[in-house]
Structure formats: structure tokens, C-alpha cells
Amino acid sequence: MKDDRILLAHGGGGRKTQSLIQEVMLRHFRDPVLARLDDAARLEMESRALAFTTDSYVVDPPFFPGGDIGKLAACGTINDLAMQAATPKFMSVGLILEEGFLVSDLNRALGSLAAVTRALGVVVATGDTKVVERGRGGGIFVNTSGIGIRPEGLDIGASRARPGDAVLVSGTIGDHGIAVMSVREGLAFETPLQSDVAPLWPLVAQLLEHRIAIHCLRDPTRGGLAAALCDVAAASDVGVRIREADLPVRREVRAACGLLGLDPLHVANEGKLVLICAAPDAPRALAVLREHSLGRDAAIMGQVEKGPKGVVRMETVAGGERVVEMPLGDELPRIC
Numbered sequence: 001m002k003d004d005r006i007l008l009a010h011g012g013g014g015r016k017t018q019s020l021i022q023e024v025m026l027r028h029f030r031d032p033v034l035a036r037l038d039d040a041a042r043l044e045m046e047s048r049a050l051a052f053t054t055d056s057y058v059v060d061p062p063f064f065p066g067g068d069i070g071k072l073a074a075c076g077t078i079n080d081l082a083m084q085a086a087t088p089k090f091m092s093v094g095l096i097l098e099e100g101f102l103v104s105d106l107n108r109a110l111g112s113l114a115a116v117t118r119a120l121g122v123v124v125a126t127g128d129t130k131v132v133e134r135g136r137g138g139g140i141f142v143n144t145s146g147i148g149i150r151p152e153g154l155d156i157g158a159s160r161a162r163p164g165d166a167v168l169v170s171g172t173i174g175d176h177g178i179a180v181m182s183v184r185e186g187l188a189f190e191t192p193l194q195s196d197v198a199p200l201w202p203l204v205a206q207l208l209e210h211r212i213a214i215h216c217l218r219d220p221t222r223g224g225l226a227a228a229l230c231d232v233a234a235a236s237d238v239g240v241r242i243r244e245a246d247l248p249v250r251r252e253v254r255a256a257c258g259l260l261g262l263d264p265l266h267v268a269n270e271g272k273l274v275l276i277c278a279a280p281d282a283p284r285a286l287a288v289l290r291e292h293s294l295g296r297d298a299a300i301m302g303q304v305e306k307g308p309k310g311v312v313r314m315e316t317v318a319g320g321e322r323v324v325e326m327p328l329g330d331e332l333p334r335i336c
Helices: 015-028 069-082 103-120 175-185 201-209 224-236 251-260 279-291
Strands: 050-057 087-098 123-132 140-149 166-169 214-218 239-243 274-277 299-305 312-315 321-324
Touching (some): 015 123, 050 069, 069 140, 103 123, 166 279, 201 214, 201 279, 224 239, 224 312
Parallel strands (some): 087 123
Antiparallel strands (some): 166 274, 166 299, 312 321
16 A cells, blocks of 8 residues: 555545455455455354453553553453353454555554454454544444354353352453553553453363353453453342462552552453352362463462342452442543
8 A cells, every 4th residue: 555644545445445455454364254344244144142341442552561452452352252251253343544654554563453353263354444533532442243143052141150169260460451551641660561462262171161150250340350240240149358478469550550540450451361160179270270381370369159139349458358449530641
């Protein structure tokens, strides 16, 4: 493509739009389902038990340590499907580009997105691109939808937690949010902090293969671990108790949260999952998680209780107890 920046004409439906589609989009996504360029993709599904999700990504900055908005969009959609134990199959990609956005940066983001989908065999089946005037679009926004196939007869959901269940987390919390903030606020660490953004389906598939009695899976993205656990407590009408001493948090994340006045429990993650399973399966689930590269820092951090219903409590390292509240809003604007 001759243009090195996005022009309003690229969203006009004419020759510039065709150039953008043919020479940029299809360069990254070559599946014949998309190559037809019909108004709707024609899909063949081998199951009637499906999961369907949609999300939008507006991270600022769009490129951060350990990832970018393209990788974030692919992983976020795949992870939402994985939390229903669904094998990701198809994805749509909608782009809102700001006039003046670098085509090289667009290629970089799409390359990251395509690398994730190719690695997992996910087909980018359809998409759309719009261009808005300079100053109105934040560079690049991405909207994705995903379809996956659920195992027949398996019921996993936020309302499935039961008293006595164990609560596990697959690794250190807050890495993504603080990695993005480190770029935005100019923070430096002795050890460079990377976003944890990653596709969680291989980790979930491993849990399923070992027949762990999974009741609930959640990815603690916006609102962090606190929001995920509060959602489960409310949906299942149970209490959840966690132990601060068992929460895996990197030293750099603790330091940055202290500096910025943030609670690590409220900071976004993009490559971690919360697993709630039958208590007898917890040790085996922990071993399965730790066998995978994405779960090496996994921990059993608490348990589900009868009550108080809808309340999450944390035993502090000081020996006290505090209520873990649902965040009022997004403490970190445009983090995902």
C-alpha cells in the first residue's frame, strides 16, 4: 500500500478501502472463509453446544511491554470463550482507525493478532474497518467477537460455585495493568515488567484433559481479581474467603501499586484465570496448572463458604480480615 498513514478515504468504501483490505488485512488473515469477502461469513459447525462472546479494546498506549492491542484483542476473545471451556473456532475483527494512524503500526497490531489466532487454529472469518477524523479515535480501537464449541453436558459458570469449593489463581496478579501504567506514567523497575497477556485456552484444555471437577472459570480483567470474585459470590449466592499470604503478587507490582495508590486486587490481568473446583481436586488442579508455562506461579488462595452471601473476605497477613469490595469504576482508564 502506497500510503504510510491511515486516511479518511480508507474508510470511504472506494479504492482506498479496497487497497487497505487487500494489501493490509488479507496479508495477515488468509483463511478462505474470509477471502470470499461476503457481507457475512458462511461457517460450518460440528456441534450445537456453542459459546459466543464480543468485546472491544481501547488500551492506551496501544503498544506496551509484552504485547499490544492486537494480541490483547485476540487473547481477550479466546479467553472469554475458554472461561466456558469452549474450544475457540471463529473470530471477527472490527477496526476503528483514526486518521493519521501509521500503517506500519496497524500491520504490527494485526500481525500480533494473527500470530495468536494461527497458533490456536482460530479462523478470522469476517471483519470491518471504519476511519474517524483526526483527534476523535485514539489511534486504534478493536472490536472482536468469537464463537467456540463447548463440551456437551459440561456446565461451567459464575453461578456454579458451591460451599467447600477451592479457589485457585493461575499466577501473579496485576502484571498487565501495571505494565501498561509503567509506560503511561514513565515508571521504571529493576526488572522490566511485562504484560501477562496470553491465550488461556491451552491451560483450560489441560485442566479438562485431566478431568478436574471445574465449577467456575473467570479471567480477572477489568476490575481485577476483586471484581471476578465478587461476581462469583453474587451469582452463586455464596461467600468467598481468600488469604492474602497465598496471593501471588510480584514485588514490582506491589511497589507500583503502593506508589500509585492502587490495590493489586483491582488491577487488570489478561493472562490469568480464577479456577473454582471441588476441594478434593484442588491439589491435582494446582499440579496441572503448574505443569503449564502459563501456570507456574499458580496458587490455592481460598475457599467458597456458605456466607455471608455475596461477600468476599480476605485474611490479611497482619492477622486481621477485610471485605474485598467490587471496584466502583475502572481505576486505570483504557487498560484493556
